[in-house]
Amino acid sequence: MMRRLAALILIFGPLQGFLSLEIQVFQVPEVHATTSSDATLPCTYNVSEAKEVIAGSYKWYRHLVKTELEVSNSSEDFTGRISRVNTDQFINTRSAQITIHNVIPSDAATYYCEVTLVHGEETTEHGSGTLLNVTDVLESPYIIIVRAVLGVIVVVILLVFGCYRIFKQGSRQSAPRGPEVLQNVQTSHQ
Incomplete structure (x- = not known):
C-alpha cells in the first residue's frame, strides 16, 4: 500500500506544479500627463516556465488593490474614459495596459495592475504600482x-x-x- 501511495505521489506530484502558475506583473513606477491629455499606464506580465496561457483577465485599481476603486468604464469616476487592450493582445503580447482619456487633476494617484490567469487553476498577482502625476499646464x-x-x-x-x-x-x-x-x-x- 505504501509503495502505491509513493508511486502516485511520484506520478501526480509534478502535475500539481504543472497546473499552478507563477505570475510576475511589471509596472513602470511613474507616468506624467497634463490635464485633458491621455495617460497610458503600461503593465506587462511573465508566466513561470513560459507556459501557454489560454484564459485570463486583468483589472486596475486606484490606490489599493481590491479595496479601492476599480478603474473601468463602469466606474463613476472613469465612465467612458478608459481604453483597454483586447483579449488577444492580453494573452499573446502579455500586455495589460490601460489608457485614461481626458485626464483630470483628481486622476493623480497610484494605480495597481492585477493579472488573473487560468491554467488548471486560477492564479492572481498584482504589480507594485504606477504613480500618475497630472499637471495643469495650459x-x-x-x-x-x-x-x-x-x-x-x-x-x-x-x-x-x-x-x-x-x-x-x-x-x-x-x-x-x-x-x-x-x-x-x-x-x-x-
Whole structure:
C-alpha cells in the first residue's frame, strides 16, 4: 500500500506544479500627463516556465488593490474614459495596459495592475504600482519654446535697429551742416 501511495505521489506530484502558475506583473513606477491629455499606464506580465496561457483577465485599481476603486468604464469616476487592450493582445503580447482619456487633476494617484490567469487553476498577482502625476499646464512645451525663440528674435531685431539708429545719429553729428558745408565747399574750390 505504501509503495502505491509513493508511486502516485511520484506520478501526480509534478502535475500539481504543472497546473499552478507563477505570475510576475511589471509596472513602470511613474507616468506624467497634463490635464485633458491621455495617460497610458503600461503593465506587462511573465508566466513561470513560459507556459501557454489560454484564459485570463486583468483589472486596475486606484490606490489599493481590491479595496479601492476599480478603474473601468463602469466606474463613476472613469465612465467612458478608459481604453483597454483586447483579449488577444492580453494573452499573446502579455500586455495589460490601460489608457485614461481626458485626464483630470483628481486622476493623480497610484494605480495597481492585477493579472488573473487560468491554467488548471486560477492564479492572481498584482504589480507594485504606477504613480500618475497630472499637471495643469495650459500650454504645451512646444508653444512655450516657440514663444521664447520669437521673443529672442524680436529683442535681437530691436537691438540691431537701435544700434543702427545710434550709428546713423553719430555719423550725422560728425558731418558738417548748413553754413559749415558752404564754407567747406567754397574752401575746397579755391
